[in-house]
Amino acid sequence: MTAPLVLVTGGAGFLGSHLCDRLLARGDAVLVLDDFSTGDASHLAHLAASPHRDRFTLRQHDIAQPWPADLPPLRRIYNLACPASPAHYQRHPVQTTLTSTLGMWHALEAARRDGARVLQASTSEVYGDPEEHPQAESYRGHVNPIGPRACYDEGKRVAETLCMAWHREHGSEVRIVRLFNSYGPRLRPGDGRVVSNFIVQALRGEPLTVYGDGSQTRSFCYVDDTVDGLLRMMDSAIEGPINLGNPVEHTVLELAELVLRLTGSRSAIERRPLPPDDPKRRRPDISRAGHHLQWSPRVSLEDGLRETIAYFRQMPAADAGSAQRFSTMNEPIASTSSGVL
């Protein structure tokens, strides 16, 4: 492949793999760095047979480690590498923290070397358990710096700090998006996210696990809308941060009932104790995204869930039923080493 211009860290993950599809479809050359800790090379396997294959390279690398010296010049860096599911990021909290901090630093160093623009995939978790509702970008958050979620929340906060520090000190072009819950095909069964948990449990006829009384709210954004927002932000003229998420708020119980209806499942709903520091309400104020990016979500929760359920239905039963399959962070789940898909 000639010079890959767009780097996607975490490109084998849920969001990253969809982003690669969109970048390649619009003609970009794409390089992925991924350690396969929570991602899956199979999310990118279709590219091997696609007309885009000559413009796509996949390399196995932990972004918290020094980056390979032989990377070609980069024009854009989408920094998505980081486990996103609480089950994963809490299992290896040190590595999670280092991925967001050292990984961000390495991305910014690479950007400075090449004069590239960096987009950081930050998160609504920087708002912690919010005391302000809905959450606007001006809200500074309510995060427990020593709690079990801190490796993720505080890691992402430091990553934002590093981006702005680089921008001020080195004039680097940075873009920060704060993503709220996103869902869609290529979520992995058993990785602990509420949408994939409910769908897999419903399809298997098992009880749907609701933590607390289910009255806590989340807003769910379909992956196509999220990726559209990432592309618009990268091409925009502002640093951000910008919230990207669906402002339609649902209780977790409502989501469980909708999944039951759309799957036609007779599963029961089973309640478990609420984990510590679990946010009670989550809804983005997306006025800035509307104003600066002309972005707002287009896909309704019902339509998006139908697509996601169809994806899980066609998955081989062995995969959909294997809650453990993706549970071991840092053990590569694909044998892909450096190389071109």
Ligand SMILES: NC(=O)c1ccc[n+]([C@@H]2O[C@H](COP(=O)([O-])OP(=O)(O)OC[C@H]3O[C@@H](n4cnc5c(N)ncnc54)[C@H](O)[C@@H]3O)[C@@H](O)[C@H]2O)c1
């Ligand atoms: N999906 C969401 O709802 C959501 C919400 C907020 C923020 N985000 C952020 O978006 C990004 C992508 O999320 P996702 O849902 O696709 O998660 P994911 O776990 O599916 O993908 C993350 C990818 O990063 C890779 N990775 C993890 N640590 C790495 C490291 N040290 N070096 C190289 N690769 C590494 C994983 O193998 C995986 O392929 C993450 O940074 C996450 O924090 C996602």
